[in-house]
Amino acid sequence: MTTSPPPAPPAKPAKTIVIGLDAATWLLMRPLLDSGDLPNLARLMAEGTHATLRSSIQPSSEQAWPTMTTGVNCGGHGLYGYMRRRPGSYAHDYVNARFLRAPQIWDRLGDSGRPVIVANVPMTYPPHPVNGVLITGFMAPGTHSEFTYPAGLHDELRSEIGEYVINVDIERGALDRQEANLADLVAQFRYMTEQRTAAVEYLARTRPWDFLMVVYVSLDRLGHKFWRYTDPSHPLYTREGAARWGSVLSDTYRQLDGQVGRLLKLAGQDDTVLVVSDHGFGPLTHAVYLNRWLEQQGYLAFQSPDQRALGDRLRSFATSSLRKAVQRLQSPLVTEAKQWVFQQFPALRGQLHSAMAYANVDWSRTQAYAVGTMGNFYINLQGREPQGIVPPGAPYEALRDRLMADLRTLCDPESGAPIFEGVWRREELYHGPYLDEAPDVIGLLDPHYHGAVVDWRSAGNAIVERMGEELLFLADLSGQHTMDGIFIARGPGIKRGVGVETQQIADVAATVLYRMGEPVPDHLDGRVMTDILESDWLADQPVRFTEESRPSDQTPANDTGYSDREAELIEERLGGLGYL
Numbered sequence: 001m002t003t004s005p006p007p008a009p010p011a012k013p014a015k016t017i018v019i020g021l022d023a024a025t026w027l028l029m030r031p032l033l034d035s036g037d038l039p040n041l042a043r044l045m046a047e048g049t050h051a052t053l054r055s056s057i058q059p060s061s062e063q064a065w066p067t068m069t070t071g072v073n074c075g076g077h078g079l080y081g082y083m084r085r086r087p088g089s090y091a092h093d094y095v096n097a098r099f100l101r102a103p104q105i106w107d108r109l110g111d112s113g114r115p116v117i118v119a120n121v122p123m124t125y126p127p128h129p130v131n132g133v134l135i136t137g138f139m140a141p142g143t144h145s146e147f148t149y150p151a152g153l154h155d156e157l158r159s160e161i162g163e164y165v166i167n168v169d170i171e172r173g174a175l176d177r178q179e180a181n182l183a184d185l186v187a188q189f190r191y192m193t194e195q196r197t198a199a200v201e202y203l204a205r206t207r208p209w210d211f212l213m214v215v216y217v218s219l220d221r222l223g224h225k226f227w228r229y230t231d232p233s234h235p236l237y238t239r240e241g242a243a244r245w246g247s248v249l250s251d252t253y254r255q256l257d258g259q260v261g262r263l264l265k266l267a268g269q270d271d272t273v274l275v276v277s278d279h280g281f282g283p284l285t286h287a288v289y290l291n292r293w294l295e296q297q298g299y300l301a302f303q304s305p306d307q308r309a310l311g312d313r314l315r316s317f318a319t320s321s322l323r324k325a326v327q328r329l330q331s332p333l334v335t336e337a338k339q340w341v342f343q344q345f346p347a348l349r350g351q352l353h354s355a356m357a358y359a360n361v362d363w364s365r366t367q368a369y370a371v372g373t374m375g376n377f378y379i380n381l382q383g384r385e386p387q388g389i390v391p392p393g394a395p396y397e398a399l400r401d402r403l404m405a406d407l408r409t410l411c412d413p414e415s416g417a418p419i420f421e422g423v424w425r426r427e428e429l430y431h432g433p434y435l436d437e438a439p440d441v442i443g444l445l446d447p448h449y450h451g452a453v454v455d456w457r458s459a460g461n462a463i464v465e466r467m468g469e470e471l472l473f474l475a476d477l478s479g480q481h482t483m484d485g486i487f488i489a490r491g492p493g494i495k496r497g498v499g500v501e502t503q504q505i506a507d508v509a510a511t512v513l514y515r516m517g518e519p520v521p522d523h524l525d526g527r528v529m530t531d532i533l534e535s536d537w538l539a540d541q542p543v544r545f546t547e548e549s550r551p552s553d554q555t556p557a558n559d560t561g562y563s564d565r566e567a568e569l570i571e572e573r574l575g576g577l578g579y580l
């Protein structure tokens, strides 16, 4: 994809290690740094610089990590969240790396002949060839699927370090909060984290590398679930809960600090070390029913009472089936079968999600609908949606304007505070070959609010509901992503012991290329973070650019990788086991 010839590598190639701590936030890190609980991260900050790292909009892992590793906005890489509207349909699919259509840092470095080790960066499944090794991350169906490049690395890792874990299925412990299940969940995350570092140490010992990147996800998964126990202001906080589970998140930070210490041993003093998070984290306290709000505002219509009753029955059947499936999976079952079912779970859940969210919608009277949980809206556009009613051109624009104005006035009835921090047309946030796949209107939710498109409980007409024990049975969310992640950098010429102003997530790719002596493609949206550098270092080593034509539109992938066959298989399998 790079059009200019690779530059001559420097005599002694500069190495870079990027340590990703998904969902790390200064909010929780600061007190732990102050109390001396994170000695390795504290040392990195003292020997380098640090900042808040501003995430992508939306601040979802599926948008933020690709934005960080490609250096282009979502319109340039094509990922807009964990669900994707299937073209020509109202169905939604879970996305993966097949939909990511821009080169990542390691692709560019590989083109220059630089060897790489990439471990568990989200949205890298299915694996693609790199100049080195790639272990895929979040959204990989599981270790039964081919999840590494080169293939066969899994066997090598297993014989060297033992069982390798890509992701712990948080759903497993979502329904009930039984002590043993929660403790088991935490233990599984601990194990996964240790194994990940062991794998990276092993790979770094046995492979050549100039660039090494590894991402840990335990802060995110455990943060969603355990935030309520750490935050006395959270509506679900209890003293008993805090006494039992209140240290889970701080223990997770401590464990990750230990991993950082081990990884630092792989770096020489001339090497660059970055610690990054894809987004921050904070309390989640309310659900906001976006499609219900659209209905009340006249943008969305549900079917007539008769049709609706049928839809409700279908929906409650799907809901109870899914609930039953999850519950039954917690009962004793052959481990093999259990693992398989959990690996396929995203595909099934995705299908049921679409079915439940839109089962009752009367598309012939619907102008706009919400997708996902973060405030993304589509217009029911003629010629694009199967039953689109809004003509393109002026009517589309007028509708977007009206919807945006209404979203800006949507407030919490209790506090009177706006629910959206910002509302944009897609072209105001994104540009590039995949702009036309973006939602038509994007609202950035105040992170206290979870955008619910499925009325799990079909209860009442309230638009906003305070988190209670019974809300969102599958998700069990009490913490949510925020825009403010973390950034730490250490290396020659990088400022020491001082913080710098907020940095942008898209700037990480250009900064890594620069630190490694590589030219920066001139069309990247991200820039080199020059204010982390000593000014004389920058003067001695100015940023070099390379002309590169913006990659042209690649045929949108329609194959999710989670095939209909897989979805059918799981339904069959669940059916065969008596679950559906």
Ligand SMILES: [Zn+2]
Binding pocket: 023, 061, 220, 221, 224, 481
């Ligand atoms: Zn998350």
